[in-house]
Amino acid sequence: MLGGIEAGGTKFVLAVGPSPDRIAARHTIATRDPATTLAEASDWFAGRGALSALGIGSFGPVDLDHRSARWGFITNTPKPGWADCDIAGYFGQALGVPVGFDTDVNAAALAEHAAAGSADGGLAYLTIGTGIGGGMVLDGRPVHGIAHPEIGHIFPRRHAEDREFAGTCPRHADCLEGLASGPAILARWGCSLSELPAGHPGTAIIADYIAQTCHTLFACTAVAQIVIGGGVANAPGLVEQVALRAREYDAGYFPGGSQHRIIRPRLGNDAGITGALMLAAAARKA
Amino acid sequence: MLGGIEAGGTKFVLAVGPSPDRIAARHTIATRDPATTLAEASDWFAGRGALSALGIGSFGPVDLDHRSARWGFITNTPKPGWADCDIAGYFGQALGVPVGFDTDVNAAALAEHAAAGSADGGLAYLTIGTGIGGGMVLDGRPVHGIAHPEIGHIFPRRHAEDREFAGTCPRHADCLEGLASGPAILARWGCSLSELPAGHPGTAIIADYIAQTCHTLFACTAVAQIVIGGGVANAPGLVEQVALRAREYDAGYFPGGSQHRIIRPRLGNDAGITGALMLAAAARKA
Numbered sequence: 001m002l003g004g005i006e007a008g009g010t011k012f013v014l015a016v017g018p019s020p021d022r023i024a025a026r027h028t029i030a031t032r033d034p035a036t037t038l039a040e041a042s043d044w045f046a047g048r049g050a051l052s053a054l055g056i057g058s059f060g061p062v063d064l065d066h067r068s069a070r071w072g073f074i075t076n077t078p079k080p081g082w083a084d085c086d087i088a089g090y091f092g093q094a095l096g097v098p099v100g101f102d103t104d105v106n107a108a109a110l111a112e113h114a115a116a117g118s119a120d121g122g123l124a125y126l127t128i129g130t131g132i133g134g135g136m137v138l139d140g141r142p143v144h145g146i147a148h149p150e151i152g153h154i155f156p157r158r159h160a161e162d163r164e165f166a167g168t169c170p171r172h173a174d175c176l177e178g179l180a181s182g183p184a185i186l187a188r189w190g191c192s193l194s195e196l197p198a199g200h201p202g203t204a205i206i207a208d209y210i211a212q213t214c215h216t217l218f219a220c221t222a223v224a225q226i227v228i229g230g231g232v233a234n235a236p237g238l239v240e241q242v243a244l245r246a247r248e249y250d251a252g253y254f255p256g257g258s259q260h261r262i263i264r265p266r267l268g269n270d271a272g273i274t275g276a277l278m279l280a281a282a283a284r285k286a
Numbered sequence: 287m288l289g290g291i292e293a294g295g296t297k298f299v300l301a302v303g304p305s306p307d308r309i310a311a312r313h314t315i316a317t318r319d320p321a322t323t324l325a326e327a328s329d330w331f332a333g334r335g336a337l338s339a340l341g342i343g344s345f346g347p348v349d350l351d352h353r354s355a356r357w358g359f360i361t362n363t364p365k366p367g368w369a370d371c372d373i374a375g376y377f378g379q380a381l382g383v384p385v386g387f388d389t390d391v392n393a394a395a396l397a398e399h400a401a402a403g404s405a406d407g408g409l410a411y412l413t414i415g416t417g418i419g420g421g422m423v424l425d426g427r428p429v430h431g432i433a434h435p436e437i438g439h440i441f442p443r444r445h446a447e448d449r450e451f452a453g454t455c456p457r458h459a460d461c462l463e464g465l466a467s468g469p470a471i472l473a474r475w476g477c478s479l480s481e482l483p484a485g486h487p488g489t490a491i492i493a494d495y496i497a498q499t500c501h502t503l504f505a506c507t508a509v510a511q512i513v514i515g516g517g518v519a520n521a522p523g524l525v526e527q528v529a530l531r532a533r534e535y536d537a538g539y540f541p542g543g544s545q546h547r548i549i550r551p552r553l554g555n556d557a558g559i560t561g562a563l564m565l566a567a568a569a570r571k572a
Contacts (some may be wrong), residue, residue, distance in 0.1 A: 121431055138431060143380035145424060146546070149506055154505045216506065220440070222431025222435050223431045249441070249458075253458070256434075262430070
């Protein structure tokens, strides 16, 4: 049996299953301090029978460098208590199994890539919610570089009807996350996109910023598919608007552009936990 | 003996060598119509003795999809006569050897990655010249996605002192290439960056656009090193300004950011042709 953890800032989703696409049991717990949260998660797995491996898709930043003494750590997060938390080490020790570890968004990208038939051309997964993050699978493998992508911190061009808002990112003010995350939407308009009155330009503004992000990902990596999840992406019609706007930005230029897709998650809310189970399957083989 | 071609819009650089890092002979020819150019290149190789494989790093767009009937073609380039040119097929037939094929910038990225000791964390190669392009090596392999990156066509934010210029990209107007390529610099200021008078803001403006591009690449892929070549990058101090400005954009945020490097090519003008010979070495093994 494989175990998986989708470790988020608000909740931990736990699951076990004989393979990543078959979840036998799942459980959700609230994220509190690390000691309480990790112990509760570990207890739940202990009650599920023997595991062969565990996979963790985690909020970050995380250390993914296998040569590092802090591999498997959540590193310098501002989340109280969680900085320098050895999350992979904790579960490896508590459960006595090999642990696969990556970002929550790389895990989701792995799962969506598999759900897309592992098609060539790669797949990026964006989550637009409390924060904005992205993961990517190219050539069948999650993209790490020297650490992991932080796609939420690119700087889209300001929309003509959104010149005044300062942005909410503590580090970059009006980067993508500072302009298009849930808190940025709330700060500007006092409600979510779904709650805006008809005719309000908010949805078009947010769609434009996300479309610029898709254009940038296509330009930088030629990735074929971009999957957009997260709470903000649930706003009716948003992802469809993003796809149309991104096509306008391309203007028929990109080679392979006719094969570009911008879509909602095929796995719905299960992309992250399914990806965590895929990380477990890979760790079992390694 | 390996053969290599750096196929550019202005010139073809040809070389042979026993290994990619040892060039035994080289020759440069002007790019004219395909029939003339390819025949002259082929004749030069025929006079160099038997080859075991040929590598081509080509201007684009190109078809890199091995399942495609047009793999190895230069596809819909506006360059007169060159659209739908089966460049890999021509040399495979003329020289009777296996052919490795990729973009000029992916070839240069491969060579610079090897020159950097094939360090983990990946490497991107940007060329800022008549056009702007980029290639990338992640996890030891060139990035293709569904086609190949077109990094020159992202949209940087307009610099405060550069609001009026419309941009020169026929498709996107003021994308990166439309703002920061050699022709865009000439169209604005009537000379190259190196020829601008002291105190002119031009170099800072161009450095800012390239720095935004580096920030975007770090954010999207977490690539460790960005190598900047091409004629525009020869302007004194430009790449150093780019590196400083990119650090300001990061603002200490990126995990792994302390290991980010923005540098001039270690191989100088030899990155492209060395990469072409690496493509030959890979084709020989395949």
